[in-house]
Amino acid sequence: MLDEAGATARSIRIATRARAWRTLLNDKLGDSALRWLTYLLVAIVLGIIAGVIWVLVSGSWITIQMFGLRFLTNRAFDPVHNIYGVAPAIFGTLYTSAFALFFAAPIGVGAALFVTEFCPRFLRVPLAFISDLLVTIPSVVLGLWGFLVLAPWLITTGEPWLQKHFGFLPFFQGTPHGLGLLAAGMILVIMVLPLIVAITREVMTLVPTEQREALLALGATRWEVIRYVVLPFARSGITGGVILALGRALGETMAVTMVIGNEATNPSWGLFNTGYTLSSLIANTFGEATPGPFISALLETGLILLIITLITNVLARVLVSRLGQKSVGGFVA
Amino acid sequence: MNAQAAPRLPFAQPPSVVMRRRRAVNITAIVVTTLAAIFPVAILIYIVFYILLQGHQFITPDFFTQLPPAFGDSNGGMGEAVQGTLILLGLASIVGVPLGLFTGIYLAEYGKGVFARGVRLMVDVLSGLPTILLGLFAWAIIVIPSHGFSALSGGVALGIIMIPIMTRSAEEVLRLVPESLREAALALGIPQWRVLIQLVLPSVASGIITGIIFALARIAGETAPLLMTAFGNTFWFSGVNHPVDALPLRIFVFTESPYQVQINQAYAGSFVLIILIVAASVTIRWATGGFRRQAR
Numbered sequence: 001m002l003d004e005a006g007a008t009a010r011s012i013r014i015a016t017r018a019r020a021w022r023t024l025l026n027d028k029l030g031d032s033a034l035r036w037l038t039y040l041l042v043a044i045v046l047g048i049i050a051g052v053i054w055v056l057v058s059g060s061w062i063t064i065q066m067f068g069l070r071f072l073t074n075r076a077f078d079p080v081h082n083i084y085g086v087a088p089a090i091f092g093t094l095y096t097s098a099f100a101l102f103f104a105a106p107i108g109v110g111a112a113l114f115v116t117e118f119c120p121r122f123l124r125v126p127l128a129f130i131s132d133l134l135v136t137i138p139s140v141v142l143g144l145w146g147f148l149v150l151a152p153w154l155i156t157t158g159e160p161w162l163q164k165h166f167g168f169l170p171f172f173q174g175t176p177h178g179l180g181l182l183a184a185g186m187i188l189v190i191m192v193l194p195l196i197v198a199i200t201r202e203v204m205t206l207v208p209t210e211q212r213e214a215l216l217a218l219g220a221t222r223w224e225v226i227r228y229v230v231l232p233f234a235r236s237g238i239t240g241g242v243i244l245a246l247g248r249a250l251g252e253t254m255a256v257t258m259v260i261g262n263e264a265t266n267p268s269w270g271l272f273n274t275g276y277t278l279s280s281l282i283a284n285t286f287g288e289a290t291p292g293p294f295i296s297a298l299l300e301t302g303l304i305l306l307i308i309t310l311i312t313n314v315l316a317r318v319l320v321s322r323l324g325q326k327s328v329g330g331f332v333a
Numbered sequence: 334m335n336a337q338a339a340p341r342l343p344f345a346q347p348p349s350v351v352m353r354r355r356r357a358v359n360i361t362a363i364v365v366t367t368l369a370a371i372f373p374v375a376i377l378i379y380i381v382f383y384i385l386l387q388g389h390q391f392i393t394p395d396f397f398t399q400l401p402p403a404f405g406d407s408n409g410g411m412g413e414a415v416q417g418t419l420i421l422l423g424l425a426s427i428v429g430v431p432l433g434l435f436t437g438i439y440l441a442e443y444g445k446g447v448f449a450r451g452v453r454l455m456v457d458v459l460s461g462l463p464t465i466l467l468g469l470f471a472w473a474i475i476v477i478p479s480h481g482f483s484a485l486s487g488g489v490a491l492g493i494i495m496i497p498i499m500t501r502s503a504e505e506v507l508r509l510v511p512e513s514l515r516e517a518a519l520a521l522g523i524p525q526w527r528v529l530i531q532l533v534l535p536s537v538a539s540g541i542i543t544g545i546i547f548a549l550a551r552i553a554g555e556t557a558p559l560l561m562t563a564f565g566n567t568f569w570f571s572g573v574n575h576p577v578d579a580l581p582l583r584i585f586v587f588t589e590s591p592y593q594v595q596i597n598q599a600y601a602g603s604f605v606l607i608i609l610i611v612a613a614s615v616t617i618r619w620a621t622g623g624f625r626r627q628a629r
Binding site: 027030031033034035037038039045052107108109110111113118127129130131132136137139140143144145147148149190194197222223224247250251252253258279298302305309313316317 | 355356358359361362363365366367368369370372373374376377378380381383384431432433435436438439442443452454455456457458459461462463464465466467469470473474493496500524525526527529530550551553554555556557560561581584585588589596599600603606607610611614618
């Protein structure tokens with residue numbers, strides 16, 4: 001009897017101890033397994049980013065050595081004569097993006113002000129939904145609309161009208177083509193607008209309510225609240241949002257490729273001219289690329305695009321995140 | 334606005350010139366910002382409805398089951414593009430979901446200090462890269478060594494685009510889980526990995542699925558990275574080592590086609606893409622309670 005009780009107690013003790021060991025082992029194993037699995041996958045993600053940079057640098061080595069900095073200033077991208085340069089592409093990229101921001105930035109900030117300051121409550125949800133939707137419209141669909149609807153309209157109606165009324169400006173001289181820098185710029189305006197609205201709206205909601213209320217209590221109008229509280233507070237965030245949109249515009253490929261004409265002209269202010277951008281150059285010529293300098297030149301074009309977008313992105317993130325830190329403090333002079 | 338609504342008090346001065354100017358400026362601001370808000374909304378509604386109107390008449394059962402018509406032929410569809418897009422989305426999920434999800438888990442659960450900040454910055458950088466560069470990357474690491482365009486390379490390129498979107502949504506929802514839940518479970522002696530896998534992740538499952546749908550909606554319309562990876566053709570899928578078609582690729586090619594039949598097909602393809610994306614957006618909004626909650 002006594003023995004039986006002792007055996008039971010002993011067996012329970014052994015079983016518990018075994019289970020304790022098992023769970024302990026299990027816990028330790030499980031904990032470190034999950035931890036290392038996470039580290040491994042993060043390392044792969046970082047490796048992919050490093051890989052993108054490495055591929056573009058190492059792949060473009062041939063043309064970097066052949067042309068050096070002349071790659072940036074050469075006008076021709078000519079596989080037949082083995083001369084490569086991206087001056088027209090850089091020009092096309094910067095010009096169309098600048099055009100897009102010139103129109104999209106004020107309209108976008110205005111729209112964001114409407115949504116945060118004046119919009120009736122029942123309109124807020126549908127408006128936010130629609131502007132989110134516009135961000136997700138595939139660029140190839142906008143390109144289709146630009147190619148089949150916008151460009152034909154520009155050549156028959158839009159560009160002649162501009163020429164008639166604003167022909168004295170350097171932007172609207174030359175022959176209307178329909179497809180060209182103007183069409184590309186207009187498509188980019190449509191593409192980056194919702195992005196600017198989304199970011200600016202978010203930044204403006206960070207403005208402390210007390211500050212708005214304080215100014216309203218002093219008898220300020222809504223516009224004065226915007227002018228003296230909202231805009232100064234959100235300035236760096238708005239700038240960041242606009243630069244982020246610039247990054248999107250600089251890298252946008254399909255919609256631009258479909259409407260820009262893809263034919264180099266001498267860089268000039270004429271918006272009716274055709275042209276190409278860094279990304280449309282890659283998209284258009286990649287199919288016929290042959291190994292050697294040709295592919296190397298395309299990869300170097302990609303490398304330049306990478307550098308430009310990296311700079312704009314990091315700058316934008318810094319500006320936006322600086323605002324995030326500022327709003328924690330609450331009051332800002 | 335409220336300044337005008339205030340009743341004129343008997344002892345108040347009549348509005349001065351300054352006051353009138355301030356009101357005028359205020360009203361101008363309201364009108365201008367309202368117009369600025371109407372403009373993008375109007376453009377969106379116009380483009381979407383234009384394409385839906387043009388496209389819906391060419392949506393037939395054939396569109397999903399037939400190959401593109403031969404030149405001059407008037408029937409046929411984009412079946413292989415629909416199939417290819419689904420296959421590419423599947424391949425992309427295999428690559429993008431685990432990588433993005435675990436990076437999100439790292440940032441929310443493990444990551445601290447400088448290294449985590451660096452990882453977050455890198456993910457942000459990845460999300461800002463033009464997608465065509467990721468196509469170039471997949472081309473260099475898969476297409477070149479295997480001597481041929483392939484569905485696999487297209488899936489990898491799209492999967493890489495998914496990573497930052499997944500990471501961000503995963504990190505965001507994981508941070509919503511109250512710290513007290515984790516602490517309570519740990520205090521009961523449950524090991525950390527069990528807390529994470531059996532407690533924290535299931536409680537945010539719907540958020541993570543929303544993130545996946547959002548990422549898939551984003552990459553369904555991607556075209557540029559597929560040009561140099563999946564490449565596109567007009568045949569049915571024949572293995573991950575062969576080129577595969579995709580809806581956006583077919584839309585791109587057919588838009589610039591000289592044949593009206595193919596242009597019509599491009600409209601129909603755009604119709605399908607837009608419907609897919611709107612459906613995804615509505616699902617996400619509905620799942621996250623976005624229609625009820627006050628938008629900020």
